[in-house]
Amino acid sequence: MCTVRYIGRFLPDDPLAVPWPVVEHLAEQLGIEDPSCVKRYTGRPKTAYEHAWEIRDAYEYHEYDDAEWGRKFRTFLQGGRGRTPRGRWRCSTRRWAGCAATGCCCLVFRCWPGRSPRSAESRRGGCTPPLPGPRPAWTGSCPRSWWMQPNGRAKLNVDALGALGEPKSLRWLRRRVERMLPKVDLPDLLFEVHGWTGFLDTFVHLGDGTTRMKDLHTSVVALLVSEACNIGLTPVVNPAIEALTRSRLVHVDQYYLRSDTIAAANAALIAAQAKVPIVRYWGDGLLASVDGLRFVVPVRTINAAPSPKYFGFKRGITWLNAVSDQVAGIGQMVVPGTPRDSLHILDALLNLDGAVKPEMVATDNASYSDMVFGLFKILGYNFSPRFRDLDDQRFWRASLPGVEAGTYGPLEDIARNRVNLN
Secondary structure, X not given: OHHHHHOOXXXXXXXXXXXXXXXXXXXXXXXXXOHHHHHHHHHOOHHHHHHHHHHHHHOOOOOOOOHHHHHHHHHHHHOOOEEOOOOOEEOOOOOHHHHHHHOEHHHHOOOOOOOOOOOHHHHOOOOOOEOOOOOOOOXXXXXXXXXXXXXXXXXXXXXXXXXXXXXXXXXHHHHHHXXXXXXXXXXXXXXXXXXXXXXHHHOOOOOOOOOOOOOHHHHHHHHHHHHHOOOOOHHHOOOOOHHHOHHHHHHHHHHOOOHHHHHHHHHHHHHHHHOOOOHHHHOOOOEEEEEEEEEEOOOOOOOOEEOHHHXXXXXXXXXXXXXXXXXXXXXXXXXXXXXXXXXXXXXXXXXXXXXXXXXEEEEOHHHOOHHHHHHHHHOOOEEEEOOOOHHHOOOEEOOXXXXXXXXXXHHOOOOOEEOOOO
């Protein structure tokens, strides 16, 4: 602001490119004894951003991705009439009652085919003609969430959900917790967690299920760090320590680290976390989110498959991970390549490492198919994928012989596809 006042413009490239008397005058106003300290301002690029964030918090400005204030801002800009957040035209508040009575397209924020919303009638506040075909009665509480196409088929109209902004108190708490956490090595962290949960005791011998080896936990921790960080055995090998020699680690890796012992260790961690008091406020473990992480595999293996979109000319895998609402990984599965993984998700849910059986399963759009809904329902899951194009999805209904069919409520007009139960 000082540069704008004295020079008449901002200096984004070099904020110090101002006459030195200006700097001295400003330092005198601010009570700064040494004006030359301003030269250290550009030594750290993030300083300017931190000052901007402090100004934003002090004046209670809001970010553009704040969903709540974004809606209020769009309402302020649109006023009584104009475009909706999704770019469709609507009527003014004064003409809303008339639109509701006549059933014009303004109820659903759609324009009549063949007529431009910028026509003379639209600019004068006139409404477009009503949609053809029968219409259900309007309740008057809110605009309908579907509209009739010219071919007589109903189509769903749902606005996308915006991201929720983070409150100032949450950002402060995150910074405070990060400063309180000590910096420790991964092996020390694993040993401490073992002291709370005893999860390292689940790694038993392949033959008789017992453990007679001295300092086995040290060898297991070294192997867990080696595999989790994908660094190989060389960084964790120490010939001076018996538990960390290469021959010892190879033996433990062959006879103690396998899928069933890792699943048992994960189950111990899940059960221990569920007993933490704060976890009860996060959820009951009845909601699970399943998504895939894709990795390029540089070696030849039967588990890798090609996918030009994600791996280019290489091969890779998809690692499906199921996370409960208690923020715990409850199951996982490796899938070759990048197939539509809805059935693989069901396989992972039927072979969880621990925790209670989730009732609702949330996935992304790539995990969706019509038949999977029925399979999940039969097995006791509520399948809830995130649709990319919800208005283009097909809605189904079923009629059982000898059973009176009920209504689908607001979805009655769009659930026109019938399930063949024969």
